Amino acid sequence: MKGLIPLFVGLFGTFTFSWVGLTVIPNLQIGALNPQSDEEGTDIYPVPQSGMVERGSRIYTANGCIYCHSRQVRPDYAASDIDRKWGARRSAPRDYIFDRPVALGKERMGPDLANVGKRGETQESPAPNAPASSPAPSGGAATSPAAGQSPAPSNAAPPKPPAGAASLPPGNSPAQPAAASASPNPTGEPALYSEAWHHRHLYAPRSMTPDTRDSNMPAYQFLYEKRRINGERSADAVQLTGPDAPPSGWEVVPTYDAKCLVAYLMAQDQSHPLKEVKGAPGAAPPAGSPATSPGGSPPPAPPKK
Amino acid sequence: MTPAADIPLKQPTVSATAGDVEQYERALIDASTRVPVLMFYASAMAWLLIGTLLAGFVSFKLHSPDWLSNVSFLTWGRLRPVHMNVMVYGWASMAGMGTAIWMMARLCRTTLRHPLLLVAGIWFWNIGVFIGVVAILMGYSTGYQWLEFPPYAAVVLVVAYALIISWAVLMFRFRRGEQIYITQWYLLGAFLWFPWLYTAAQAMLFVVPVQGVLQAAVGWWYANNLLFLWFGAIGLGTAYYMIPKVIGRPVYSYHLATIGFWTYALFSSWTGMQRLVDGPFPAWMITASIAATILTIIPVATVGLNHHMTMQGYFPVMRYSPTLRFTVFGAMSYTVFSIVGVLISLRSTARYLHFTEADVAYSHLGLYAFFTMTMFGSMYYIVPRLVGREWRYATLIKLHFWASAYGIGLMSLMLLVGGFVQGASQNDPSLSFIESVQTVLPYVRGLSLAALLLTASHFIFAFHFGLMLFGLGRTSTVPTFLNPVEAEGTETHL
Numbered sequence: 093m094k095g096l097i098p099l100f101v102g103l104f105g106t107f108t109f110s111w112v113g114l115t116v117i118p119n120l121q122i123g124a125l126n127p128q129s130d131e132e133g134t135d136i137y138p139v140p141q142s143g144m145v146e147r148g149s150r151i152y153t154a155n156g157c158i159y160c161h162s163r164q165v166r167p168d169y170a171a172s173d174i175d176r177k178w179g180a181r182r183s184a185p186r187d188y189i190f191d192r193p194v195a196l197g198k199e200r201m202g203p204d205l206a207n208v209g210k211r212g213e214t215q216e217s218p219a220p221n222a223p224a225s226s227p228a229p230s231g232g233a234a235t236s237p238a239a240g241q242s243p244a245p246s247n248a249a250p251p252k253p254p255a256g257a258a259s260l261p262p263g264n265s266p267a268q269p270a271a272a273s274a275s276p277n278p279t280g281e282p283a284l285y286s287e288a289w290h291h292r293h294l295y296a297p298r299s300m301t302p303d304t305r306d307s308n309m310p311a312y313q314f315l316y317e318k319r320r321i322n323g324e325r326s327a328d329a330v331q332l333t334g335p336d337a338p339p340s341g342w343e344v345v346p347t348y349d350a351k352c353l354v355a356y357l358m359a360q361d362q363s364h365p366l367k368e369v370k371g372a373p374g375a376a377p378p379a380g381s382p383a384t385s386p387g388g389s390p391p392p393a394p395p396k397k
Numbered sequence: 398m399t400p401a402a403d404i405p406l407k408q409p410t411v412s413a414t415a416g417d418v419e420q421y422e423r424a425l426i427d428a429s430t431r432v433p434v435l436m437f438y439a440s441a442m443a444w445l446l447i448g449t450l451l452a453g454f455v456s457f458k459l460h461s462p463d464w465l466s467n468v469s470f471l472t473w474g475r476l477r478p479v480h481m482n483v484m485v486y487g488w489a490s491m492a493g494m495g496t497a498i499w500m501m502a503r504l505c506r507t508t509l510r511h512p513l514l515l516v517a518g519i520w521f522w523n524i525g526v527f528i529g530v531v532a533i534l535m536g537y538s539t540g541y542q543w544l545e546f547p548p549y550a551a552v553v554l555v556v557a558y559a560l561i562i563s564w565a566v567l568m569f570r571f572r573r574g575e576q577i578y579i580t581q582w583y584l585l586g587a588f589l590w591f592p593w594l595y596t597a598a599q600a601m602l603f604v605v606p607v608q609g610v611l612q613a614a615v616g617w618w619y620a621n622n623l624l625f626l627w628f629g630a631i632g633l634g635t636a637y638y639m640i641p642k643v644i645g646r647p648v649y650s651y652h653l654a655t656i657g658f659w660t661y662a663l664f665s666s667w668t669g670m671q672r673l674v675d676g677p678f679p680a681w682m683i684t685a686s687i688a689a690t691i692l693t694i695i696p697v698a699t700v701g702l703n704h705h706m707t708m709q710g711y712f713p714v715m716r717y718s719p720t721l722r723f724t725v726f727g728a729m730s731y732t733v734f735s736i737v738g739v740l741i742s743l744r745s746t747a748r749y750l751h752f753t754e755a756d757v758a759y760s761h762l763g764l765y766a767f768f769t770m771t772m773f774g775s776m777y778y779i780v781p782r783l784v785g786r787e788w789r790y791a792t793l794i795k796l797h798f799w800a801s802a803y804g805i806g807l808m809s810l811m812l813l814v815g816g817f818v819q820g821a822s823q824n825d826p827s828l829s830f831i832e833s834v835q836t837v838l839p840y841v842r843g844l845s846l847a848a849l850l851l852t853a854s855h856f857i858f859a860f861h862f863g864l865m866l867f868g869l870g871r872t873s874t875v876p877t878f879l880n881p882v883e884a885e886g887t888e889t890h891l
Binding site: 096099100102103104106107109110111113114115118119121122123124125151153154155156157158159160162164166167170171172175176182183184185186187188189190191192193194195196197198199200201202203297303304306307308309310311312313314 | 458459460462463466467468469472473474475477478536537538539540541542577582585586589590593594597601602606607608609610611612613614615618622626659662663666667669670672673674675676677678679682685686744748751752753754756757823824825826829830831833834835837838
């Protein structure tokens with residue numbers, strides 16, 4: 093090659109081309125998105141995360157959850173993410189405008205978590221630690237106020253945990269969602285994707301319904317504290333059975349970090365429709381039918397075998 | 398000439414006759430680079446061993462998750478980024494910079510001035526990697542692939558890099574001879590692109606963070622460009638240096654090399670979004686990266702053809718020369734790496750490979766099968782010239798090669814095939830998700846086996862390298878051949 097100037101111009105030029113093309117121009121295109129709202133300026137989505145959720149996102153990052161769990165739903169023509177009930181529609185840039193770091197993920201050794209908070213929504217309860225998660229799924233809370241009291245839970249819930257349904261004791265039925273995490277239930281398993289379920293799953297991943305027995309997720313017991321029961325058992329003690337249960341007189345309670353992590357998981361919800369994404373057939377308008385939640389509408393097809 | 402000239406010299410060897418000016422000049426240059434390059438290599442070897450042990454942990458814990466899981470800093474999700482970063486910044490970058498500095502000095506035909514300041518840069522780099530590793534273990538990872546080090550560790554790395562690279566640029570400034578060889582294009586590119594890439598990514602992620610998904614775009618733009626424009630450029634430059642050097646024959650075609658270089662710079666720098674196929678981005682970004690990935694076939698073909706034609710008729714030399722054997726293995730793996738890159742980015746095949754272990758295979762093919770093997774090759778060439786001794790045991794080199802080759806081969810195969818079946822079951826919604834995990838776990842066990850092989854190979858090499866470092870190599874004028882050299886074919890500068 094003759095001459096230094098063409099060499100250096102070329103080196104600068106090629107790299108500038110890539111830099112401008114893949115980062116600067118996209119930044120002009122989608123770098124300043126705003127939350128969407130309807131004409132009255134209500135029904136805003138997405139909303140900023142609460143303090144606990146943000147801290148939970150840091151716990152999620154620090155412990156490398158991102159290396160096994162993605163947080164993006166691909167469109168139905170590309171993959172079977174939607175068939176797997178990981179979401180009712182594909183993810184869009186606007187879903188992530190308040191995320192930092194944005195945990196899109198690179199591998200799925202574990203299931204996608206883009207809507208994991210929504211999947212257990214009907215099981216949510218006004219437990220003492222509920223403030224942690226209440227601001228988070230505000231899309232759901234604002235748009236389907238029926239979730240708490242109306243017959244919606246009992247309608248929407250039965251198809252939800254089909255795998256676990258058989259093994260769920262009647263005392264833990266969705267008819268009384270508040271009981272699931274507010275009062276300890278040492279014999280049964282918490283409802284799928286409820287807060288109590290997440291805590292137990294994080295503490296002892298292979299202790300749950302048959303579906304998680306073969307999971308290769310590590311336990312995160314360092315996020316929990318095992319302590320002697322002092323007087324009365326704590327309300328937020330993890331419900332454990334079998335070999336993972338602490339000896340009698342002891343209990344396992346989540347640390348603040350664990351609570352934040354679960355608050356973060358419970359805040360994972362992309363069910364709110366976006367104008368730029370054409371809704372999947374199952375995605376109903378927000379305030380309409382009880383079948384708002386992804387996976388709530390087609391009862392005959394269980395998401396898992 | 399320089400203060401470094403009084404460092405003990407290797408005896409002029411091979412065909413040197415008294416008064417052979419070129420030979421003497423080379424010996425002077427080697428002597429001036431001796432301390433910093435050996436320090437680069439020694440640090441790189443230390444990080445390589447640490448990274449290898451971590452790889453074993455990561456691989457084993459993937460199928461035995463309860464092993465050592467109760468300590469926060471030994472949890473899988475922290476060990477894995479530590480392993481990646483130790484390998485990327487500790488091993489690969491340091492070995493690459495060592496080789497690059499040495500080749501730059503040789504090609505510019507100039508001694509390395511003030512090597513002690515370069516040594517300071519090496520220390521800073523080591524400190525930066527160490528701070529970053531501790532930070533990740535303590536839970537301060539940033540969560541972006543290969544950028545997990547928190548910004549305060551990145552600052553140390555940038556300072557170290559400035560110290561290191563100004564010396565390479567200085568050498569280029571004082572170069573002798575008009576011709577700029579192909580290797581120098583690649584090295585100048587790498588030296589220029591890396592700091593730009595690194596600071597741009599840091600700035601766009603941590604100083605003035607971009608919004609939402611663009612962080613992921615910047616992250617993958619960085620990761621792929623690091624793979625191509627930093628490691629890829631150094632690796633290809635090394636292959637362009639070592640192959641002609643060892644067989645004693647000029648590069649087949651400069652014209653092909655020019656095409657290969659510019660298409661490489663142009664296309665490979667656009668591939669970043671291939672890792673986000675069908676993600677939440679404007680479709681044009683991903684499509685552009687897929688197109689760029691397909692177009693990288695052009696540089697792959699031209700570079701591959703060029704190396705092949707250079708080697709034409711000289712392939713039997715691989716029987717003897719460790720350098721050539723490792724380098725050719727690396728150069729061939731570069732082709733495989735690029736083909737796998739096309740497979741994981743095409744939408745039709747990404748359907749089965751995205752979000753699976755195949756992604757890990759891709760990184761390992763690039764960083765190990767291509768880059769690391771090339772670096773091993775260059776170290777087998779350079780270290781004897783720095784310490785004035787020849788490698789002691791041909792058997793150890795052979796063991797090192799075969800353990801590495803089988804190790805990375807098995808690993809890539811396991812990850813690719815495993816990734817494919819994993820992706821196929823993920824895509825079949827009639828199977829529960831956990832079945833896709835169960836499908837891949839036997840392959841992950843094979844991965845642990847490969848990790849054992851690679852661990853053995855690295856410890857063998859480290860031992861051999863240690864012997865050389867402590868002056869326990871052979872004192873001989875004949876390089877160490879892998880096999881006894883018969884009468885013919887000894888015309889080489891092994």
